[in-house]
Amino acid sequence: MSLSASPRILQPLLLNSPRSNEKPLFFHPFRSTSNFLGSRFRFPSISKSTTRSRSSPVVAVSDVVKEKKLKSGSNLLITKEEGLVLYEDMILGRVFEDMCAQMYYRGKMFGFVHLYNGQEAVSTGFIKLLTKRDTVVSTYRDHVHALSKGVPAREVMSELFGKTTGCCRGQGGSMHMFSKEHNVIGGFAFIGEGIPVATGAAFTSKYKREVLKEADCEDVTLAFFGDGTCNNGQFFECLNMAALWKLPIVFVVENNLWAIGMSHLRATSDPEIWKKGPAFGMPGVHVDGMDVLKVREVAKEAIGRARRGEGPTLVECETYRFRGHSLADPDELRDPAEKARYAARDPIAALKKYLVEKNLASEQELKAIEKRIDEVVEEAVEFADESPHPARSQLLENVFADPKGFGIGPDGKYRCEDPKFTEGTAHV
Numbered sequence: 001m002s003l004s005a006s007p008r009i010l011q012p013l014l015l016n017s018p019r020s021n022e023k024p025l026f027f028h029p030f031r032s033t034s035n036f037l038g039s040r041f042r043f044p045s046i047s048k049s050t051t052r053s054r055s056s057p058v059v060a061v062s063d064v065v066k067e068k069k070l071k072s073g074s075n076l077l078i079t080k081e082e083g084l085v086l087y088e089d090m091i092l093g094r095v096f097e098d099m100c101a102q103m104y105y106r107g108k109m110f111g112f113v114h115l116y117n118g119q120e121a122v123s124t125g126f127i128k129l130l131t132k133r134d135t136v137v138s139t140y141r142d143h144v145h146a147l148s149k150g151v152p153a154r155e156v157m158s159e160l161f162g163k164t165t166g167c168c169r170g171q172g173g174s175m176h177m178f179s180k181e182h183n184v185i186g187g188f189a190f191i192g193e194g195i196p197v198a199t200g201a202a203f204t205s206k207y208k209r210e211v212l213k214e215a216d217c218e219d220v221t222l223a224f225f226g227d228g229t230c231n232n233g234q235f236f237e238c239l240n241m242a243a244l245w246k247l248p249i250v251f252v253v254e255n256n257l258w259a260i261g262m263s264h265l266r267a268t269s270d271p272e273i274w275k276k277g278p279a280f281g282m283p284g285v286h287v288d289g290m291d292v293l294k295v296r297e298v299a300k301e302a303i304g305r306a307r308r309g310e311g312p313t314l315v316e317c318e319t320y321r322f323r324g325h326s327l328a329d330p331d332e333l334r335d336p337a338e339k340a341r342y343a344a345r346d347p348i349a350a351l352k353k354y355l356v357e358k359n360l361a362s363e364q365e366l367k368a369i370e371k372r373i374d375e376v377v378e379e380a381v382e383f384a385d386e387s388p389h390p391a392r393s394q395l396l397e398n399v400f401a402d403p404k405g406f407g408i409g410p411d412g413k414y415r416c417e418d419p420k421f422t423e424g425t426a427h428v
Contacts, residue, residue, distance in 0.1 A: 077293045080360045086292055087355060087366060089128055090120040090348050091373045093144035096153060099377050100143065100160060104327045108385070109160050113174045116144040118290075118322035121347035122254050123148045125295025126222055129303055135183045135205075135221040137198035140175035141254075142187045145224060151179045157380040163387035170390045171398070191225065191259075192232040195251070198223035199238040202249035202312075220306045221249045228259025230273045236280075239314065243281040248306035250299070251277075253316040254289065260325045261333040277314030289317030290345045293354065320345075393417075 078086070097115040104113050116123065119141075127136060127148035138145040146156050151167055159166030160174055167179045176187040185201065188194035198221050205219040229235055230253060242249050253273050257264045265271050277284025283305075287298045295317060302313040320342035324331030355361040393416050409415045 076358060076360070077297070078360070083351070083355045083360045084365070084369065085128060086124055086296070087348075087351055087361070088369050088373065089124045089148055090292065090351065091370055092147055092153065092376070093120045093123060094348060095370075095373050095377050096143060096147060096156070096380075099157075099381060101323070101327060103157075103160070103381065109174065110162070111173055111175075112140070112326045112328060113160070114141040114326045115323050116141055116321070118342065118346070119254055119256060119319045120144065121292035121295050121351075122224075122252065122289045122317045122319055125292045126250070126252060126299040126303075129296065129299050130220065130222070133183065133219045135185060135198070135201045135219065137185055137194040137201065137221065137223045138177065138187055139191070139194060139225055139229075139254075140187070140189050141226075142175065142177045142184075146177040146179065146182070146184050146187075149179070149184050150182045151177070151184060153376050153380040154383040155179070157377075158384040158387050161384040161387070162389065163384055164390050164394075165383065165387040169394065171394070191229040192234040195223050195225060195229070195234045195238045198249060199242055199247065202242065202247035202306075203245065205248050206245065218307045219248065220303050221247075222252055222303075223249060224252045224254060226259065227253060227255040227257065227264045227273060228262070228267070229253075230276070231268060236276075239276065239280040239282070239312070242312040246309065246311035248309070249312045250302045250306055251312060251314045253314070255316055255318050256321045257318070258321075258325070258334060260329070272316075274314060274316040282312045282314055284314045284316070286316045286318065289319030290342070290347045290350070292347055292351050322346075 093116060097117050100109065100113060100115060103109050123144045127145065130136070130149070132150065136145055136149050143156055143160070146167070147153060155165065155167040156177065157166075158164075159168055159170060159172055159177060162170040162173060164170050166172070167177060167184075172178055172187060175189040177184060178187055186194050186197060188197070202221040205217055205221065208214040208217040208219075223238075225235070239251065241247070242251070255264060255273060259267060272286065274284035274286040283302075285298055285302070288294050298315055302315055305311065305313055320339075322339075322343060323329075352366060355366065356363060397416075409418065415421050
């Protein structure tokens with residue numbers, strides 16, 4: 001069953017219960033009949049009769065404002081303080097990623113670097129609702145997730161520079177952000193690789209509460225991944241496991257419509273990913289991922305369900321990346337008209353317009369935030385550039401359980417302390 005609403009919510013069927021008496025597991029007040037925007041890319045080899053499209057509705061900030069009324073009688077979705085936090089976080093993500101592009105082309109970063117431009121509403125909308133104890137599991141497009149969770153910009157930038165002051169001491173790089181302090185546990189380079197880890201983190205929370213009797217443990221895990229991942233086995237296996245054990249996890253699909261150069265509509269038999277939730281006994285929700293306020297409202301309910309012990313939720317956020325798959329991608333496969341259409345729906349511009357029109361913030365206040373973030377990112381670059389490279393002996397650490405690397409030699413000394421042991425290794 002699909003409700004004519006946005007976000008669209010699909011519930012699992014209740015056995016031996018008439019639908020008229022069914023109580024929805026996931027309620028959300030937005031309603032709309034607008035058309036789904038979706039990718040309109042078409043392949044010449046596919047006839048119109050076989051070309052798939054999505055029929056699901058998406059609404060913008062302005063539509064949500066018209067339809068949602070708070071109990072106080074106000075039509076405001078957020079307070080001024082909340083709005084400024086959201087705006088600052090989104091600006092931080094955008095400015096940081098733009099700086100990464102500059103540093104990459106100047107030779108300060110190496111390997112593949114995947115930027116998050118255009119998708120900021122998803123990270124901000126979800127992660128800014130978390131506590132420090134909650135866990136985030138990301139993908140190779142992970143810089144902004146780490147920033148939203150509170151990892152300092154200088155630590156993220158240093159990691160990208162491969163310096164010892166990075167959040168992984170320079171050994172993780174762009175695709176493997178990690179911070180024990182902030183409960184960011186990856187950063188995973190292979191698609192689908194992080195979903196089992198996130199499911200395990202959610203199981204840990206449930207085990208602490210129900211077996212170890214830690215009554216105050218209400219920790220929630222967010223698993224971020226893309227549309228391409230949703231055709232992989234780990235995705236389905238973990239949906240099943242999370243629903244079976246009612247784990248406190250939210251599966252967040254960042255559907256930017258393209259898996260590198262493969263259109264989502266061409267690669268998936270049913271492109272509406274959110275419908276896969278009820279097949280495993282959990283609510284499935286679709287939301288406009290270009291609208292931080294809509295994402296935030298859906299995230300509130302999904303995170304709340306998990307924290308109350310009501311189990312997992314699958315949320316599909318339809319979004320769009322403004323750059324190529326990585327900085328090595330010339331981005332020649334996507335239709336320029338499609339890119340322009342989504343660029344016109346920039347989530348940061350939409351939030352800025354909302355804040356000003358609703359008198360929640362002035363242009364001067366928002367410009368002050370932008371100036372402050374520019375300074376933060378510039379300081380992060382200076383800090384990273386001046387930080388030292390790791391010592392060669394660090395290559396041997398975190399390989400085996402022994403904290404000093406390759407263990408103890410026949411003479412009883414740590415092998416890594418033998419000057420000859422690292423001869424021939426490349427300079428880091």
